[in-house]
Each structure stands twice: as structure tokens, then as C-alpha cells.
Amino acid sequence: MSNSTETISHDSMSPISANERTMSLFSTFFLWLGSNVVVTTVFTGMLFVPDMTYSTALIVIILGTLLGTIPLILMGNIGTRTGLSTMALARGAFGQRGAVLPTAVNTIVLIGWSWIQAYMGALSLNEAISYLTGYSNINLFTILTEALVVLMAMYGHRVIETTEKFIVSFMVVLVVIVFGYMFITFDVGNLIRMTVMDNPSITVSAAFDIVIATVFSWMLMVSDHNRYCKTEKVGMVGTYLGFSVSTIIAMVLGATVSGFSVLNHITRTYDPTVLIGHFNPVFGFAAALVIFISVLSTNTMVLYSATMSYLAIFKQHHFKKIVLILGVICIFGALLKDWLLTNFQGFLLMIGSLFIPVVAIMLIDYYILKRKHYDASEIISGENKLYWYSNGINYVAYISFIIGAVFAYYFSYVHPISGTTILTFLLTCVVYAGLMKVARKAVVPEENKESEAV
Helix, strand or coil: CHHHHHHHCCCCCCCHHHHHHEECCHHHHHHHHCCCCHHHHHHHCCCCCCCCCHHHHHHHHHHHHHHHHHHCCCCCCHHHHCCCHHHCCCCCCCCCCCHHHHHHHHHHHHHHHHHHHHHHHHHHHHHHHHHHCCCCCHHHHHHHHHHHHEEEECCCCCCCHHHHHHHHHHHHHHHHHHHHHHHHHCCCHHHHCCCCCCCCCHHHHHHHHHHHHHHHHCCCCHHHHHHCCCHHHHHHHHHHHHHHHHHHHHHHHHHHHHHHHHCCCCCCCCCCHHHHHHHHHHHHHHHHHHHHHHHHHHHHHHHHHHHHHHHCCCCCCCHHHHHHHHHHHHHHHHHHCCCHHHHHHHHHHHHHHHHHHHHHHHHHHHHHHHHCCHHHHHHHHHHCCCCECCCCHHHHHHHHHHHHHHHHHHHHHCCCCCHHHHHHHHHHHHHHHHHHHHCCCCCCHHHHHHCCCC
């Protein structure tokens, strides 16, 4: 890095050494607490009520989150052990050249994720400003939201760590205020006794799949951040607690707002700004700040990961410039507006089809086949071709991915069945482990067998 970019040192593909790690248990917890208290996760919670009872929705949200976060922390732990970003780690399983395709797809999906969140955050802010002043300009607030995200992300992970603590602290206070206002103003008993709609579009099993898919949407970002954790225990405990709490809070908020909006004969919504602002513009503005701040927090992490994913393909490019370029793309994409919301549920299922097989392959490759060891320096340089497989591509990983992705697509879209997400994960794990053993591609060089992780 040049002197002009010292503030973003270490934001590169190089492994983060132990003495460069900056994230304690406290900072890891706060980073992940701020990760998923975000508008898209709130929107996901809305999908469940009144398609099922409020209490059933809570059970699905809690169990799905607690279960889905287990593979999340295992993926993050690989980043902590090796000091590598997520898509650099993909080279270990897919090969030096083979990792390019999943990395490119990951970059595109993260950009799309940023589009949706920027627009939905701006939508809440626009509603609040409109309630208070009568002024409305969704395009302006969309650009403002994403511009602030770019400003935070371009200075690298250490700045993200610092700002997240303040942002999340403020957001938690506002979340308490929003929940408090709703439970004081509206009848909680009616919400609990609320009957299920006549023709629900989402079943309990489908809702469980959506919760798991939401967690999996973070799988290919987690190592980008957890490679900065000081120890494995810090990374795993901080991530599990922070991410679980944030996801449960966000989805429960969405389910609660949806239920109360229907009970009060307001158009069904995920947005507490709309519900609360209808009765009290001041508290509605507080709700809008929750959504807006959550978007800043999460989208900064997403844009950072999109940049790291891009650099995994084009490592000669500069971090700061790529953040700016991707940020501009995200601003224009967010202006697609309602098209994003219309296709959001399909977007989540698409993430499940594409990401779950990739995650399964990477976890099996590292923890089972490679015996918890990757040569981090070799993954970056490729000099000794330890992860070269056949012409730089692990075709077994690709075959396993295709089988998993086709299975996920067929049983999600063509002939839906219960538990598709978990079944896809388990199927891909078994297929990849079996095919790799048959193909004898899982042999670890003798000199590395007893090595500790980098």
C-alpha cells in the first residue's frame, strides 16, 4: 500500500498475522450484532405473520437462527485460523483457477444485496422525513444512504470496527424504544391470539428454510471479517452470540410490525416507520433511524466483502478504488426500487441454491479432507501448486456444486419439499466428501500433515 492509503493497510489478500489482529470478543460481538439488524432481515420476518401464528413464527425464527449460525461460525473460524478472506479460501477447495467463478458470482450477489438494502433503508428514511416535514425524495435518500456506506467502507476494516461500536450502541437503544412503543401502544394479547390467514403463502417448513437461507447469505462474507479476530474462541463465541441476537431481533421486529399492522387495518408492512409513524410521527422517525442506521452498519460490511471478493480475482487492483467503483454501481442499482422488493424472496432462494453448496464444499474440504490445515501463503501465491488440482480447477468440487445447486433449485422451485436448505447442505457435503475420496484428491502432503494452521 502506498503512503496515501495507510489508513486502509492490511485490506488486501495477504494473510492477517496474529500480531495484526484487532478484534476482541467485545468488538466481534458488536460487529456481528450490527450485521443482521437490517431492513432485509426485518422484511423477512414480515413474511411469516399472519401466514402462521405469531408464537409459531417466533419458534421458527429462533430455532432456524440458532441452528443456521453453527456453520456460519465454522466458516468464520477458517478465516481466523488462516488469516485469509473468504473467497481466497475458496481456492483451497475449488482450485487456484476454479475459485474464480464462485468468487465472481459472490461479488455480483453482494452487489445485489447492497442494492436491496440501500433502497429499503432510504425508503424508511423517506417515510419518516415525509411524516415530519412533508418532503419526499426517495432517490436523494437512496444516494445519501449508499454514499455514507462507501465513505465508511473505503477506509478499511479497522475504521469499520470502530464505527460499528458506536452505530450499534445507538441502534440498540432505538430498537428498545421501538419495541417498547409498540408493546405499550398496541395489544400484545391480540397479536398472540391472531389467527392464521385463510390461504397462507408460506408454510412453517418454508419459513424455516428462509431463515436458514438468510443466515447462509452471510457465509461467504464471514471470514472477510473474522480473520481479524484475535483468537478462535473470540471469533466463534462473539460471532455466534452477536449474529444470533441480531437476526432474532430483526426477524421478530418484522413479524411484530406485520402482525400489528394487519390488526390495526393498515396495509401489511415490515417497516416500523410506517406503522408507528401512522400514530406518532416522532416515534416513527426513531423507527426510521433504526432502519437507516442498520443499513449503514450492514451495507458497509457487505460492500467491504464485495471488494475483498473482487480483489480475490484481480489482486493487483487497489482496495480504495474498487470500493468507490462498486459503491457507485450499488447507488445506481438501488434506484431500481420496487423491482428489488418484488423479487426479494426469489433472491433469497437463489442465494440458497448458489451459496449453500459452495459453503458445504468449503467446510468439508477444510475440516475433513484437509484436516484443518491450509497453507495460507501458498493459497495466495500458488507457487508450489498445492491447490492446483487439474489445470488449476477441482472438477470434483464443480460436479458436487452442480448436484447441490440442481437439487436446491428443483426442490425449491419445481417440486418444493420441506427442509430443502438443510438437505441441500447435507447432500453436497456427502457427495463432495465421497467423490474426493474416490478421486484421491484429498491427500495432504506429508510435510503438512502435522502442521498447525497458519
